[in-house]
Amino acid sequence: MDQQENNNQEENIVAIKRIILQIRRPREKQGIDLTKTEYEWLPDARNQRTEYTAKIYAYRNGAWVYPGEPRRITFTLYDISKEKGVCMNFPMDANTNPDLFFAEGDDRMQEYNFSEDDTSGSACPTKILDEDDNPSHEHHYLKATTKEAVTEATVIIRCEDYGAFGWLKAEASGCEPIPPREKNSDPSEGIGPNDIRIPLDEDGNNIADCAPQDGWGLPANSDEDSIPVGDGTPGDGLTNYEEYRGFIVADSVTLTHLRTDIELKDLFILDKAGYGLGWIDAAELSIHLIKSPEYYNGDSSDKTNELPDSGTQVINYNRGYATGGEQHALRLVDDTVAGFIGYCCGKGPGTPGTCNRVTVDIDACLNPNEDENRLDQTIAHEIGHAINLWHHGQNTKHTHFNVSSDPAHGTTSGDMDCIMRYYKAYNYWCYPKADEPDGCKTHTWGINESAGTTFCTDPKGTGFNDWFDEYNNRASEGKGSCKYQIKVKDW
Amino acid sequence: MGINEPKGIRISLKLNKKNDVSIYEDEPLTLTISIVNNLALTANSANAYYISQINDLKKKLELRKISEDDFKAKLNEFEKKLAEVKTFVFGGPEGWTQLINIWVLEKDNWIRTNWPWKHLLHHPRSQVVKLNGKTSCIMEVGLDPEDVNRPKGKYIIKAILEIAPNKNIESNTCTVNFITKRMQKTEKESEPVNLNLGRYTYKRLQLEKSMEYADLILSKNQNSILAWSLKGEIEETRGELDKAETAYLHSIEAYWKQVPADSEPPISLQIKLTRVQSRKLFQ
Numbered sequence: 001m002d003q004q005e006n007n008n009q010e011e012n013i014v015a016i017k018r019i020i021l022q023i024r025r026p027r028e029k030q031g032i033d034l035t036k037t038e039y040e041w042l043p044d045a046r047n048q049r050t051e052y053t054a055k056i057y058a059y060r061n062g063a064w065v066y067p068g069e070p071r072r073i074t075f076t077l078y079d080i081s082k083e084k085g086v087c088m089n090f091p092m093d094a095n096t097n098p099d100l101f102f103a104e105g106d107d108r109m110q111e112y113n114f115s116e117d118d119t120s121g122s123a124c125p126t127k128i129l130d131e132d133d134n135p136s137h138e139h140h141y142l143k144a145t146t147k148e149a150v151t152e153a154t155v156i157i158r159c160e161d162y163g164a165f166g167w168l169k170a171e172a173s174g175c176e177p178i179p180p181r182e183k184n185s186d187p188s189e190g191i192g193p194n195d196i197r198i199p200l201d202e203d204g205n206n207i208a209d210c211a212p213q214d215g216w217g218l219p220a221n222s223d224e225d226s227i228p229v230g231d232g233t234p235g236d237g238l239t240n241y242e243e244y245r246g247f248i249v250a251d252s253v254t255l256t257h258l259r260t261d262i263e264l265k266d267l268f269i270l271d272k273a274g275y276g277l278g279w280i281d282a283a284e285l286s287i288h289l290i291k292s293p294e295y296y297n298g299d300s301s302d303k304t305n306e307l308p309d310s311g312t313q314v315i316n317y318n319r320g321y322a323t324g325g326e327q328h329a330l331r332l333v334d335d336t337v338a339g340f341i342g343y344c345c346g347k348g349p350g351t352p353g354t355c356n357r358v359t360v361d362i363d364a365c366l367n368p369n370e371d372e373n374r375l376d377q378t379i380a381h382e383i384g385h386a387i388n389l390w391h392h393g394q395n396t397k398h399t400h401f402n403v404s405s406d407p408a409h410g411t412t413s414g415d416m417d418c419i420m421r422y423y424k425a426y427n428y429w430c431y432p433k434a435d436e437p438d439g440c441k442t443h444t445w446g447i448n449e450s451a452g453t454t455f456c457t458d459p460k461g462t463g464f465n466d467w468f469d470e471y472n473n474r475a476s477e478g479k480g481s482c483k484y485q486i487k488v489k490d491w
Numbered sequence: 492m493g494i495n496e497p498k499g500i501r502i503s504l505k506l507n508k509k510n511d512v513s514i515y516e517d518e519p520l521t522l523t524i525s526i527v528n529n530l531a532l533t534a535n536s537a538n539a540y541y542i543s544q545i546n547d548l549k550k551k552l553e554l555r556k557i558s559e560d561d562f563k564a565k566l567n568e569f570e571k572k573l574a575e576v577k578t579f580v581f582g583g584p585e586g587w588t589q590l591i592n593i594w595v596l597e598k599d600n601w602i603r604t605n606w607p608w609k610h611l612l613h614h615p616r617s618q619v620v621k622l623n624g625k626t627s628c629i630m631e632v633g634l635d636p637e638d639v640n641r642p643k644g645k646y647i648i649k650a651i652l653e654i655a656p657n658k659n660i661e662s663n664t665c666t667v668n669f670i671t672k673r674m675q676k677t678e679k680e681s682e683p684v685n686l687n688l689g690r691y692t693y694k695r696l697q698l699e700k701s702m703e704y705a706d707l708i709l710s711k712n713q714n715s716i717l718a719w720s721l722k723g724e725i726e727e728t729r730g731e732l733d734k735a736e737t738a739y740l741h742s743i744e745a746y747w748k749q750v751p752a753d754s755e756p757p758i759s760l761q762i763k764l765t766r767v768q769s770r771k772l773f774q
Binding site: 287336339363422 | 539543624716717
């Protein structure tokens with residue numbers, strides 16, 4: 001036996017002794033954990049990819065020590081949201097595939113086997129805001145298992161909804177779950193589920209804790225917007241989850257995704273006329289523009305005294321989780337309605353759900369003989385009817401001295417600076433007075449009457465409508481105080 | 492002029508209120524360009540509530556209902572929530588409409604049209620405009636019917652606003668097909684076609700021609716609200732206030748003949764009537 005053989009024999013003996021020792025030693029407990037979702041993480045439907053890492057530890061001397069024994073690790077996504085589309089108003093005819101799934105095509109996911117594909121329905125949109133910002137994909141896998149036994153594995157999850165939520169857990173054979181840990185930190189102590197919420201959502205309303213729409217844990221179906229107060233009805237018809245999941249808007253010409261404010265009442269408008277929204281900002285609503293009919297599920301057909309066609313002009317048409325009901329958007333068009341300068345078509349005045357379109361007649365508004373402010377005032381006035389505003393009084397047929405006049409408490413009554421008041425529509429207002437020749441006394445506004453620029457807060461007549469106390473030309477009963485009649489919530 | 496980056500401005504182009512049109516030789520083409528500052532529009536609406544709160548605070552301070560310290564603290568709180576409103580000022584001695592040009596696609600190249608455009612209207616009427624989100628700019632130009640210098644065939648066109656030197660904003664594109672024949676007799680005699688011609692010629696201040704179209708309609712339909720209204724506008728523009736008043740009264744009468752008695756009075760016509768009566772009273 002030469003020296004080389006002696007050495008080999010000794011090495012073999014040492015190795016056998018080591019194996020014997022290992023076999024005799026009591027088997028170490030193995031554990032698996034998972035990294036938590038970062039606090040700032042918000043779901044983004046445009047091919048957003050997020051990493052989560054699981055590690056296997058051995059339990060030694062009262063603590064989890066990395067590495068433990070290699071195992072095949074299985075990641076499972078469960079209770080994943082399957083909301084229609086990618087946000088509240090895009091796309092139409094969308095599928096309900098899982099909003100979170102394993103990114104099978106990602107280079108970092110080559111060492112995985114995938115299972116539990118939950119794909120159905122139409123293809124997912126490949127364009128959300130820009131071309132190919134959500135590349136096409138055939139599968140929505142909810143389970144991914146490493147091909148080899150490992151002690152650490154990082155999985156990539158793809159998001160396809162601005163309101164995505166769900167759970168992720170990591171498992172390995174013979175491993176106890178260890179509560180999740182912060183990224184790049186030591187393992188937690190003890191044993192407990194390693195399941196994590198995506199996004200981070202400790203209050204469990206399925207709204208990311210970091211999002212303002214979480215409202216410190218308010219229920220997802222709350223709708224308590226309070227600005228402006230309007231008629232006192234809280235809300236704008238969009239629940240906190242819907243405001244969080246958001247909308248695709250064209251506020252800055254290019255398309256953007258917007259999570260709206262849960263304190264401000266929102267109003268969405270498709271400005272097909274292209275003339276802007278005039279002075280409607282006086283309503284103090286938070287107004288957003290949408291680009292085309294696909295962002296509210298299509299135009300209603302044109303109707304004069306009917307509600308919009310069912311399901312059309314609905315800004316939250318992809319609603320599902322935590323919804324309260326349909327909320328409509330308005331369509332602003334340039335059209336001629338014989339005898340009118342503008343018109344709110346539908347069954348209003350009422351909320352946007354009562355109105356299928358707001359029209360302005362550009363030829364009438366921009367006539368060279370017409371007041372230059374007529375267009376901006378008319379747009380705001382007609383939109384006003386679609387947010388529950390009435391005229392200051394009934395517009396009745398009334399003639400006095402063969403000169404156009406309005407009876408007291410009619411359309412020209414009330415605050416002269418109110419957008420909802422008709423201006424330059426009559427030369428006089430009349431108040432009943434028995435000793436006058438026609439049973440009416442008239443009072444003129446003169447030629448200096450100008451367009452209202454605000455929504456009034458009091459029915460009391462001002463300016464030329466405030467002739468004297470006995471004959472103050474107040475708005476008619478229940479009208480006026482327009483600012484405190486505003487309502488946008490459809491349900 | 493204090494020009495900012497033109498982000499947020501939208502220019503819309505329409506031809507006879509549509510994106511794509513085909514027109515006959517004896518039909519006018521009206522091109523409407525509107526310019527809206529969308530970014531300022533939405534910022535204004537988001538700010539409106541906070542601005543009203545700031546105004547209330549200022550009133551309270553004036554009336555000494557709030558201490559200076561409280562005022563400053565609350566003012567700071569509201570001001571933080573205000574979104575920036577970028578406004579754009581453009582125009583000059585020759586008017587803001589001079590900064591807009593119409594371009595046509597020819598052999599894969601965009602070139603400025605030398606078509607015989609005629610100015611119809613613009614709003615606002617000032618020479619320099621401030622696009623602040625509360626008001627918009629609108630310009631209409633047209634191609635007269637029967638104008639031999641009108642092009643023939645199909646074209647893609649767009650509008651470009653040179654809001655500042657080397658800062659252009661482009662509109663959407665529209666398609667126009669100039670058909671090389673005239674309307675059929677029945678179509679030409681229809682009320683909508685004559686009304687369109689009447690309105691177009693009125694905007695061109697061809698008042699005699701415009702009146703002919705209005706009269707033609709009324710010779711067939713004495714209850715045409717829109718024809719009476721057009722007639723009133725023509726007379727009003729001519730300064731014939733009595734005739735204008737009569738025409739407006741006719742249009743209101745026609746309206747009441749066509750709608751139920753409890754309908755809303757025709758406010759547009761009422762405004763016109765009032766305007767004329769007012770001018771008569773104060774002239």
